[in-house]
Amino acid sequence: MSAEKISATTRTEFGKGAARRARRANTIPAVIYGHGNDPMHIVLPTHATTMALRHGGANALLELDIEGTTQLALTKAIQVDPIKRLIEHIDFVAVRKGEKVTVDVQILLVGDAAKETLVVLENPSISVEAEATHIPESFEVSIEGLESGTQILASQVELPKGTTLLSDEELLIVNITDAPTTEQIEAELEEAEAEAGIEKDESEVPEVGEEAAEGDSEA
Structure with a gap:
């Protein structure tokens, strides 16, 4: 897996209000943990980051250029808005080339x-x-x-x-x-309905020969 290169900038504002302002500016708040260092808070360009994560999958590796300093970062958690389906926040772990993860x-x-x-x-x-x-x-x-x-x-x-x-x-x-047979599927369905307390209205289920008899009377 090759690392996608993304430019990032550090951020000094925190909290929900700062996060909303960052997203309105088409950036994604993120944090980088690891190697015994203090967490590094950054913002990333929304479009480029979203495309990189789609390409890299759940374990996307990014090569972040943080104001002139390069840092390899492994994606660990992505927070997504459940309605808009937009990325709200990303957690990364700092890694080095050759390091096992x-x-x-x-x-x-x-x-x-x-x-x-x-x-x-x-x-x-x-x-x-x-x-x-x-x-x-x-x-x-x-x-x-x-x-x-x-x-x-x-x-x-x-x-x-x-x-x-x-x-x-x-x-x-x-x-x-x-593969289950039709009979097995029907039996499991009836068992599930019974456990759920669902009862069929017997008046709605025609008895054998009833439909044929009605057809004969109409003829």
Whole structure:
């Protein structure tokens, strides 16, 4: 993963009012932690930062030019407005080239399992240790042609050189079972309705032969 280069400036105003002013100026408030230093508060250009985070994913690595000083920063938390879907604040961790970091990397399933099977992604990510400048964006796991009863564990996920698995090797990632039948789905639905206290109005359910009889009388 290459680091996206972004220009940033330090900020001295804090609080909700200062944050709102920063966002109105098309910038995003952020803070950088790590390496035993005091937190560094900065603002970033909204458009360039948003595009960089979209490209880099959950573990986006940014090369920040903070008023002439370069700092590698790993994204750790992004606060997003639930309605406007705009980034409100970002937490970074300061890193150095060659430094190992712990991150969660998503699992992507590729291919199609055998017919009449149900594929369940039990855990959508695994924890690994990797160099800060070589964090995988995702791990691909092929399920092409796999039959019911197949299980894929964390230890079976192929990792690139220099990346170490931290999750339990026995962690279940993919579970492939028989696809449920229509009867099983209906039975589960009825059971769920019963648990929820939902009762069907028997007057609305025609008895066997009732519809046919009505049709004959109209003819």
